[in-house]
Structure formats: C-alpha cells, structure tokens
Amino acid sequence: MEYSVGRCGRVVSMRLFEGEDLYESIESVAKDENIRCGAVFVTGGFRKAKVVVGPEQEKPKIVPNFRNFVGPGEVLGVGTVYWDDEGPKLHIHTAAGRGEETVVGCPRGGASVFLILEVTIIEIEGVKASREFDAETGVKLLRIVQGE
Template sequence: MKYSQASIGRVFILRLEQGDRLPDTIEEFAFQHKIQSATVFFLGGAEKDSKVVVGPKEGEEEKIVPTVTNLSGISESVGVGTLFINEEKLPKLHLHAAFGRGSDTITGCTREGVQIWHIGEVIILELINHIAERKVDPQTGFELLEV
C-alpha cells in the first residue's frame, strides 16, 4: 500500500440535468473550476442505453478488454468515485455506480458514458495538499492512481 495525506478544499454541489453525461460533465466542471483531485458522490436517474463497464472479458490474458453493457431501461443510480489529474494535467473521473430497475441491478464503471435521466445530484469534495495523480500503467493501459 502507498498513500498520500490530503486536506479538504472547496465543496461543490451540482445538479445535473437531462442529457448531461458522466463522466464528461464532471470532468469538464473540474477543468473549468481548476479541481485537480476530489471525492465524488452521485445520486440520480440514468437514461436507457447508458453504457456501463461491468468487468473485463473472460480469458483475456494479454490485453484487458472491458465488457460493456447498456442499461435496458431508465434506472435509479447511486455512485462514488475519485477524480485526479492525469499526466496531461486533465481531471479524470473514476466513478463506479449501481443502477437499479425493478428487481435488477447492474454495478459498474461509468467511463463509457451514462446519460442523466431528468436529474443527477453530485457532491464534489475537493482534495488539496497532496501528491496523488493518475499515470498510465504500461502493463494494463489504465490511468492508475500514483501516490
């Protein structure tokens, strides 16, 4: 385990609206407000056919290929994530969420694009005074958190 201590900076409350897209909307907001790192909480509705990464494809030994599923209908959702700048100094959101419709639930990463249905509520707790950032891992190709 590696770690970096941080302090809480600004706190932002966002109301996302119909058609706003995760992660793009939050990353753009962070860029505009010069947020380099944060904890992100999300609550709201997700539009039908939003894309969710639900794990790697089975049997992929050399290259990790994500399994992506589309939400079959409008879904209730809740998620938590982190936002850190990458090597290009751009904020990148890593947010996992659970999406429920009826008795079915899908849990996964929002990186492929989740469209907001009517409303999404987001709380961003800015983290300051630390050294953490995302760097590309040559083995996986993922932008991993480095501290």
C-alpha cells in the same frame, strides 16, 4: 501501497439535467475549478449507461466487459477525480437499477442523466497524485507521490 494524507478543500454541489453526460459534466467542472484531487458522490437517475462489469480478459492486457443499462432508472455512485496529462479524469463506480434489473460497475462507456443527477465533489488538498498509463494493464492508474 501508496498513500498521502490531505485535507478537505472546497465542496462543489451540482445538478445535472436530463440528457447531460456524467463524465463530461464532472470533468468540465473539475477543470474549470482546477480540482486536482477529489471525492465524487452521485445520486439520481440514468437514462442509459454503458457499464464495465469486470474484465472480459485480463492478460496480456485488460479488456473491459461492457453491459448496457437501459433506463430510465435510479443510480447512486462514488468515485474520484484526478488529473492525467490531458486534464481531470473521473473514475466512478455506480449501481443503477430499474425494476428487477441492477447493473453495478464503472459507466466509462458513457452515461446520460434521466431527469436529475445530484453530484457532490469534495476537493482534497495537499495530496499529489495523478493518473498514469500502466503498460502492464494497458490502462491509466492512480499514482500517489508519498511524503508530499
């Protein structure tokens, strides 16, 4: 286990509009505001999303299993934002539903807003962490520097 203790910094409230991209919007604000570490909460609607619902294959590298969510539908989610060597990267898991259909997972294949998406970012100060490439899994994983 790796962990570090920080404290709450700024709180960013966002409203995303119809058609805006979840990842582009949050990562853009995190970059503009230099939020290096934060908790992210979303509520509102998705027009569509391409969601990872688990691994299609685990070895030798993880291959994601994508499922398309076709809205419009309701969504809620929780995630984090940490930087890699290119900038801020959002990692979020959502539950999106329309009628009897529900898709739960990571919409990293893209997600566009239906009507409105309310986003709250709570900055975490005092934690030194980043997303680093893990050769064993083939994905970028969170690494926390202890004792910072």
